[in-house]
Amino acid sequence: MLIETVTDPGLAPAIADVAAATFPLACPPHSTPENIAAHIEQVLSAARFAEYLADPRKQVLVARTGAGGPIVGYALLVHDLPADPDVRAAVDAFPAGAAAVANGTVTEISKMYVLPEHHAVHSELRPSHALMNAALDAARDRGATLVWLGVHSGNERAKRYYAKMGFRQIGTKSFNMNGAIEHDFVLARES
Template sequence: MSSLLVEVVAFTHECATPSGQFLSASLPTFIRYRVLVTVNPNVSVSTATDANLAEAIANVAAITFPLACPPHSPPDAIADFIANQLSPNNFRGYITRDNAEVLVAQQDSQIIGYCLVLHRDPPDPDVAAVVTARPVSEISKMYVLPDHHGAGASHALMTRAIDTARARKSAIVWLGVNQENLRAQRFYAKMGFGVAGTKTFNLGATIEHDYVMTRLLD
């Protein structure tokens, strides 16, 4: 593995510094900083075009989704979400949809992470109110197996996701992240995302609170 120094510029109303501290500003703010990212030459990222990969992707999703949930999340609600939203059938549908792309990170021919990118206007009114540029892409899901955290797979997936959005001529990319998931927030900030607003996410009967984070594309 090797390291790469990257300069990040973000445009935000509320931003996370590389140390994880959140700063608020009454006016939109540009931030610029440099971060050292890990590059693993053994990790490859590609777009899944074979629906037969859906089973393996769903297995990764079932392992990783609970790790991103807040500690208070009911286990039965997590299990229901996995069964209803992260099933092999769901991923087969995403792989064949024109406005969706499933990216897979592989190491030694094994899928170790995935990212779902949706090219569509935000269906949530709270998101649409703060993500106004068009066209727009959503990073709907991005997870890496815990044994591979810190090895460059997340950076490779995010880089490919942003390239995918650019290829679709999107002006902006957005994602939602739980307000308690500080680790993910720090990573997204390092990748150039800033907090633009908030939204809610229903996990069973529990209402979770997310930040809406955005990154403008060149």
Template sequence: MMVTVQVITDPRFAAEVAAVAAATFPLACPPHSAPANIDAFIRDNLAPADFARYIDAPESDVLLTRTDDDIPVGYALVHHREPTDADVAAVITDRPSSEVSKIYVLPDHHARGRTQSPSRLLMETAVERARARGAASIWLGVNQENARAQRFYTKMGFTRVGVKTFDLNGSVELDYVLSRPVRSRLLDR
């Protein structure tokens, strides 16, 4: 099965992206996360109106992966701006930088082979978009308990550079800050 990545430029697709976000966000939350906190975060941050704003924002890219039968299976949200979190700003020294704010794939599409992995294609596209915008580095936050995601990010060339907090509707979670240069291609590290 082939997958493709598209940059979403039409806010009419926001509901489609939000549906993937609502299905995938809970999977990345630590086991101790309260379902009410997860639901509130989705409602307050991952709604169609939120994605419509991101799609319209010139400093952001919304990426969506689809199967060859046009089914959305993953998405990424990339911000091309300097870090606003003080903990992140202190450790991201290779500037300008872009942030992979969100990158999630439906669980039945996680391991699709080296070249057709939706996660890999999303990350490669995020890095290419950052490079095209002149970024020197790209960074992300990942929950300290999410070992699977950390392994994937390491394979994609990211290294741990710091820590930050993540507010899950009043529950403070600890994230690692990971970063990598965008000057070289992913496979040419």
């Protein structure tokens, strides 16, 4: 499995395709197809990924099956302080969180998804583990001492995975998906 940071806006459509295929899998069962489609269009389109790729505060990692192979997963990191007041309060209360906020050494794993046919790859280099390890390395490389993410409160599979990767719940936040208010857990760990 090859994990790399990408900056080429020409890759935005391929990353958006993976996002469109994977985001619905993480949505709660009550999410409407219309809300999912609107979220994909507003947040996960090729145009939005081109913006993410150009933003110096953001970093896009992709997982490929090998050099030049197809993209099978991606992660979007935000190397900046949390803007959401609920997240900011939770991060401040986390051990070492106040220092991380004061020093500006916080990274969010905003998105991390892998195509479903690669979820059950049984090896040390499965895409999800390789992406997470690369994301944590990238956060450390940018000076982050704390990494946080949001996960839907009902996504048991993702919560188990993040716990295995050393994250623990530190708070909650609301997520607006095209007018539908969803509830996320805020998870964090030291990088």
